[in-house]
Every structure is written in C-alpha cells, then in structure tokens.
Amino acid sequence: MRRKPNEKSLIQKIERAFGNKRPSRLVLALGDDAALWAETRGSELILTCDWFLEGTHFLRGKHPADAVGWKCLARAVSDVAAMGGAPQCFLMSLALPEEFTGKWLDGFLRGLRRASKALGCELAGGDTTRHEKVLISIAVAGEAARGAALRRSGAAAGDAVFVSGTLGEAQLGLRELCRVRGIARGGSAALRKHLYPWPRLELGQWLAKNRLASAMMDVSDGLSTDLPRLCAASGVGARIYADSLPVSALTDLQDARRLALHGGDDYELLFSVSKQNVHRIPREFQGLQLTRIGEITRERKILLTEGEKTVPFESGGWDPFRKE
C-alpha cells in the first residue's frame, strides 16, 4: 500500500535525489529556512528567475517528465549564459498534483539532477506545495567578475550582430512534438533541441572574459521579439540580412527562415561586436557555429533585408498576453 504523500515525504525525495554533499561555496543547502552561499569580493552575483508552467511552457501528455526537469533549469541558466556568467546554485518552487508525486516526480528529478550536474548549478533550496497543475519557478544565482557581465544596453551603431548555432530548430521540434501521439520519446535533432536545450555558457563566458561583445542576450522568445529588446536597451536599431540567417536544414528554406525569425526556445546567444573586434570572432567556437546576421544602426528601426527588398522587421515571437 502506497503511503499518502505529504510535504515532508516530497521534500525527502528531493533531498535524496540531490544528495547532501557540500560544495565549498554552498555552505548550507536544503532543510533549513534558507540556504547559505559564501560571497567573495570582486564578484557580482547574477540573479534571474523563470516560470515553467504546465499548459504554457510544457504539455502534460506530450513532454517527458525528465525533459521538464532538464528544461526548467536549462532555460533559467540560459539567462546567466546571456550575461557571460557561471551558474552557481538555484532555488526551485514546485507545485504538483498528488498523482504526480510518484513516477512523474522521479523522472522530473532525474532530468533536473542531470541538468544540475551538467550545468554546474547546485540545488540550494525551494518550496513545495500541491496544485492541480504542475507549476515550476526556478531562480538561479550565477557569478561573474565585477564589471565583466555583458548587458543588453551596450550596442552601438556600426557594431556587427552575431548569433550562435542555428535559429528556429526548437520551434521545429515543438511542431514535431505536437504530431507525436502521447509522450515524446527519441525524435529528431530538432525535437531534442526543444526538449533538452543547452545554454551557451562557454561561449558567453569567453565573450565576457575577453570583452568581445558590446551587448548580449539569449534568444528565448524568437529573434523578432528579442532583437528589438536588445536594440531598445541600447537606444539603437538594427538591420538583419535574411540570407545570412543560420537556419535549420531540416525543413524547406522558406519555412526554415520563418522559424529562424520568429521561433522561440532556441536559447542561442545574440550579441553585438564592435568593428575593431569583429575579426576576433571565429566562425566556430568549440564546435558551435557563430554567424554574422546584420549590423546595428543609428536609426531606431529594426529592418529585414531579403534579396533586394528591405522591410520593417515585425515582431512575431512569443508574447504570453497576445492572443493566438
């Protein structure tokens, strides 16, 4: 007979999954009112939080539990990558239906633990409660040397605009997921990118350490939504060349280009580089493609050049308050 879950048994399951070792900086983790983390002089703490909600960010009958665990942490850590920092530890607010506290929770914790190890981000603490839907909020603390973190606000007219990897593949993976019956298992590279995104930590840290980027952010809601954010923060505009976009080879060009412009969930890095630094950006960084897709302009407009035609670049990315 299965014992009824209570908050204590749920917390114990989480504590077992994450062990009780003590890394040097995380002085106290789990089981107290709060966690303790040792500060050092000359560093800046990078703080960010992200929702991961059933029905909004994942689907109950489609996303495997371990992908939910992986992705909820990976996407929050991507914000640390976007500042050029190194993740340190995270807090997890988790709300679950009672029937999700068994096998589903085991799978979820497996994925979360794998992400925690792979990304070097320790579980520091959290809060658990019951809810009719799965609700997750992850807060991550990362770190960068003082003054080294890359912001959205440093782009200047004449800078080149770069993006890592390919754009639109995660959206293509979501399309594949919606065609699959039941929980997705296996699948194409696009589906894997949708389910198990990798934050570009090494690239972000390298750009920050070597002061190569003038501004940076991660592409989470789609290029057409995120690029205007970087430009607004910097008080500039941009011109993007459709022909140069690193699109997916897994669909036809027109579709791939549309996905690259508006698809979300890629967690690639979008960054601007001053003229004098452009030659220092390689075509590949540790096997990850880096592509120059346009330039920053003085005029505060976002333009898209496609062959001979230049048009205003309309935001078509994801906004939770826009009706589909």
Place this chain on the structure above:
Amino acid sequence: MRRKPNEKSLIQKIERAFGNKRPSRLVLALGDDAALWAETRGSELILTCDWFLEGTHFLRGKHPADAVGWKCLARAVSDVAAMGGAPQCFLMSLALPEEFTGKWLDGFLRGLRRASKALGCELAGGDTTRHEKVLISIAVAGEAARGAALRRSGAAAGDAVFVSGTLGEAQLGLRELCRVRGIARGGSAALRKHLYPWPRLELGQWLAKNRLASAMMDVSDGLSTDLPRLCAASGVGARIYADSLPVSALTDLQDARRLALHGGDDYELLFSVSKQNVHRIPREFQGLQLTRIGEITRERKILLTEGEKTVPFESGGWDPFRKE
C-alpha cells in the same frame, strides 16, 4: 479604449512602480537578462523562495490586492529573518489572468512596493506570464556575516525554547476574513496580522549578532508543525507548557490555545537559548514580547504539558498534501 495588455506593457508597469534608482549593492536591476548584485568578502548570501498561489495561499474574492502584494514578499523575507539576516533584493515570478493586469495589478504593486521599502528589499528582476489564476513565486536574497546565520540544527538538550509575539492570531484573522463578505477592508488586529504580517527582522538580527540563540526558525505552518522540524534538524526533542503559550486575547482561552498550537501564518520567531544565555533574553525586545514556552529534551519526542497532564504533541499545522 483600453489598450490590450502585452508582456512589455506589464513589465513597464512593474518598472514604473519600482523606479530605476540604483542602490549601491544592486548594480543592475530590471530590464536585462538578469540582475547584478555586488558581493563582499566575509558575508554569506541567504537564499530562499516561497510560493504565494491563488486558492492555496490567498483567495481571489477575499484578499485585497495590496495585501497579496505585501504578504507574498513579507513571508519570503521572514525566512531571512529566521536566519538572523538582512534582506537585500528579490526576484518575482508573476502569472496573471488578463483581467488582473489593470486595477488589481496596481493594488498588488502598491502593497508589494510598500513591503519592499519597509523591509529594505529591492526588486531585482522577475518573469511575467499569463495564467488563469494568479501565481506568485518570490525568491529573496539576504545577507549575514559569515558564520553568524542561525540554523535550525543547533538546539541542545537543556536549552530553553522561546517564541516572539503571540501565536494563533493570524489564523484567527483568517477565520474573520472568511466571515466577511467580499474583499476584506479594515478589520481587527488579528485580520491585519493575517493580511500584513511583519517579519521579525530586528529580533532575528539581534539574536544572530549577539549569538544568543542556539537554533532558530520562523513559525509559518503552526507551532505543532514547525517545532518538530527544528527538533528533527537538531536531533533532539522538546517539552512545551500550554499554560505559558503567548495566546491571543481576542478569543476564549481554549480556542486561543488551540490556535496558538496549530494556527499558521504568524511569522513569529521560534528559537532555543542555552542555559547560560537565558538571562540575556529580555521579556520584550523593541516592544515585541518574548516568551519562554518550554525546553529542549534529549529524548526525541515532542511533548505538551497542560496542567498535570503531559501528552505527545501531535502536528496539526498546515501541510498542503494533507486532505482537510
């Protein structure tokens, strides 16, 4: 004609409410991928997060929006008080129905901003999305001198057990709230304590700084749930004297005592003090009553002595996974 809300307008409303001043430690707040906070050597960061969910922690038709704003932050900050630390900044994950992005959000931000100022805890960043219910998760970063934070695990047999303020009043306030028709306005001291709890920051910091407590936590789920947690963390038991409990004068003694034992949401501090330090604990600290309610025992049982009778102290506080 009211413009349709989108994520950008929602974020702008939040940014307007919280201004754009830059306190010394919060190097970068709002509007980027993450916030930046300057570390110092010799300090420990205190990290904690708390849910505040419609239907679980507050009721749509009962709790005023500004009380939701106040309380979601105050209860998370209470965990920093429970470590003896000083709050620094917070992250807010906020999900709202579209019809809550107008007047309700204004009231919510008013209460949140008031708590932020009163508790000295700046908004560093957050994540917003749409949801059919109001969902809030608050992550707080506090600070304490290295080694000074008070944990749950330091209580030893023979220590005296103290609690601040009175217990059970917030639960009494909740009872009053449920009797009121519609949104609560005004009300008794008990209702105010339920709606606008004050974390015991000054007391916590004083106890930590002067190394007066051997263990400490805040009473958020009720004494009968929280005291066993402190005892389990310390590997000890406790004996509590019902006659000495600081109960509310707003109801009859039997009811007040039951509320003091099992009522949640008081956010008072529960702490143990070694024999040699007991005389240093005043009956009042800055107008806040401090009451000795029992002692820590070697035997790992929690006992309640009521007159001549001693009984095991059954947990009757709040557990989200227990069916009512």
